Amino acid sequence: MTETVVRHNRIARNADRVGLGAMIVASVCLVALGTRWVSGPMVSVIVLVLILDLVGVLVLAARGGPEARRLLAPYGLLKPGMLWLALFFLAPVWSLIRISLSTKESRFSVNYDFNWAFENYSKAFSDFGAQFQRAFLYAAIATVLTIAIGYPLAYVIAFRGGKYKNILLGLVVIPFFTSYLIRTIAWSTILADRGIVVSAMNAVGLQTVLEWMHIMDNGKLLNTPAAVIGGLTYNFLPFMLLPIYVSLEKIDVNLVNAAGDLYSNASRAFRKIVVPLSIPGVFAGTLLTFIPAAGDFVNAQFLGNPNTTMIGNSIQDQFLKQNNYPVASAMSAVLMVSIATLVLLYTRIFGTEDLA
Amino acid sequence: MMRKRTKFGRIAINVVAGLGLLYLFAPIFFIIAFSFNKPNGNFNIAWQSFTFDNWLNPFAEKSLTSALWKSLEIAAISTLISTVLGSLIALALSRYAFKGSSSINLFLVLPLTTPEIVLGSSLATLFLGQNFIDFGMTTIIIAHIMFQVSFVALTVRARIRGFDWTLEQAAQDLGASPFRTFTKVTFPLILPGILAAGLLAFALSIDDFIITFFNSGSIQTFPLQIYGASRVRIPPQINVLASMILFLSVAILMTSTISGMRKSAEKQKNARKFNVLHRK
């Protein structure tokens, strides 16, 4: 009798381990089911394990007393969301990687043979190197531009907004309540050859300057690299602006004023106080801008030309037009891994612990 | 001299910000203006002549309108579910110190660092090989919840980071049951964070194109309908509906900020009163 109580207590004391373990086991089961690692009778076994796992934790929570419940609580809260992500994020990514190493017997077949087909990857690199480069280059330039435009805006709103702060912030966000595609199509109208921008540039004689800077090409603004980068910059600006604003807003205005007095120079105060404190915002914004921009295909499609396509266009083409899922998956995997690597490097260099 | 430069800097930064605002609004002016256009032919892109017709018949394009409703329905359902799932995660992460929390933090960021095209296409490969769900509303909603959960969890967590959890203890010491503690103390405190996250999730869902594109089956959401239309015909009703959404969000924003300003003014007044009383 006493022995069972002791054992029981030990389990209850280590309820957190049990909770974590149960969550991991359940996630692995879901991934196994989702990616169809298992087949036939094994499916029933896995489902049984999954049910036992979930029931087991519930039993422990019910019988383990308040201490066990307290230790289990975080895992209980995490579980629904985590299992969702396991099934609908981890499992698909796993399937994707598996398909990227498979071949199909014919173009329109729906069955894949997993046979470590690394040629999909060599094709992804050899045929689509230019698109990968453009994707990263355009995304990088767009990210820098979003900082150049977003930082001053966020700064003015945070420090000069006063009681209109919220309204100004709202104004900045409002354009993004219209559809992403409509905004992009609107840009194609604005930048058209006989559109308002080109006419204005010609009127003030800026055309030659822009041609020299390779922003305009032969009298065109639309269907140029500049248009694609401009579209990316525009569409992802709020992802830069909002995190910067959040980090700036946390800064005590008195601190800046005091620093202004101390250094008796606003620009030095800005450099010494504001910039370091806003780094986390810029950091988060960079990731939130660069990542979606690198994978985008809409801007290149509506605003670009055949020489400005990005890797997103190629992935879309391989999936939907060539029906070549293995190569499309290989390209997706390369994109994902290279972005993850960049993010990791970036975090090492400028690291702050949180993103949002 | 110094003062002058500062002033110059001030003006410069204001000018830059003003240009930034102009840049932000340029396409919006176009979208609204073209909702009053009477296009020649199928594409509402070149300006022809002014008309109120499109605004008098905003729902004339039945397929567009039904696509908009589909998008609203999808956004409502997915936001509801993802907000619950995400908030629970955020609560766990900020309320408790537990084993594995740092790995979970990292795991949550992963969907954000994965490009949409990878998320969309990989989820499609998952759905392709099974016999339970056909592509359609269900797959779209599942996909949306998947990318919303991380956003919600991180947003809520950021909002409740400074929360004083000893308040819960205090309430329980005063004899409140855990359930009562949650409904009366915890929930009201984290509610603004949840609402903000929900709004973000809703906006992400309703405007999502790339992930939906791969997982929609025969369902046409608003962005998909626009994408299809962009290659065949762009009716001015697209601009009308887009402008309507815009005006509606402006109205919501204005009322909430005005009431917010009023509330904070009241709070300040009360605080002043309190200070005065206190000093006495």
Next chain:
Amino acid sequence: MTTQNHKNTMTRRQFLARSGALGALGLSLPALLAACGGSDTASGEESLYFDNWPLYIDPTEDGLTGTVDRFMAETGVMMRYEEGYNDNNEYFAKIQPLLGAGKTIEPDIIAPTFWMAGRLINLGWTEKLPKDLIPNFSNIEDVYVNPTWDPTGEYSMPWQGGTAGIAYNIDVTGREINSVADLFDPEFKGKIGMLTEMRDTIGLICLGLGIDPSQITSFEDAAPAFEKLAQAKADGQIRAFTGNDYTDDLVSGNFAACVGWSGDVLQLGKDSPNVRFVIPEEGGTSWCDTMILPKGVANANAAAKFMNFCYDPVQAALITQYVQYLSPVKGVRDELAKLDPELAENTLLFPDDATNARLRSFATLSEDVEARFDEEFSAITGA
């Protein structure tokens, strides 16, 4: 699509009525499900779902009754008409996992372009047409009898056809265009548009090089056209590859000239007289979109009724009057003359024999050859 909502409510109401009646009769659940599925065996009403390209049928508007409503009134079939087919490849990518795995898709009729119809027929993903229910099939134009994409003529019926040639904005070009070579004129550098529809773009360039696109059997046959296009792209001659949206670029002057479709320019010409269309002297391509029944179609009989209805010259003329593409139905010209004499005389709608002799339809490619073409073409469009 004005009738859509109305139709939905009708169906729902009828469904309720029907299920109520079934309930009263004490019928079993499977029978009820069969009734919901809208199969033909259920007594009374038939249903039909046609997924077509946008703007491809006369709607009920301005006091005129559209084809769908006329058809429903005449036959009593409950018809659902959607405009969800707006890209051959994307549509294929959506139905492939279903049809490829032996499952069925919802629509009873879909409207693939001829080459996509050929692909679907080759894959065995289509059903034979119940021709005994389509007596008007005999009205089909001669060129569409046993076409290369459907050699036995058992699986497909053309919906509408058309030609691809050169569309141009004379304000920008400053001169008339009548040769494929004009598309490669350095004078128009960066102002030339090409279609993402590979067969029309490559087909036209082939004609310009003296290659007959209807005789192509391997990639090598068309290789010079691909080289020419790749060179033009590298030189910056080509501004963009587009779908139907080329019309906007033409009107706004972004394109000086581009590969385009006759019907679009016919519609545009009314408001933008500076936009013109020509079948170049070297020739043009002809194409058609078809009606096919996907494998396992639920309402084949109702579909046959609709096909029969649309192949009545009187009905077909009303469709032609609205969509302004080439009708595959004999006798349409005479019927159209009663409705709109001017349109019946239009050579873009009814090309003369000399023009017809210059038109070629792209050969039907085997699976491997098609794969190569698609891949090489995408490499040029940049994707």
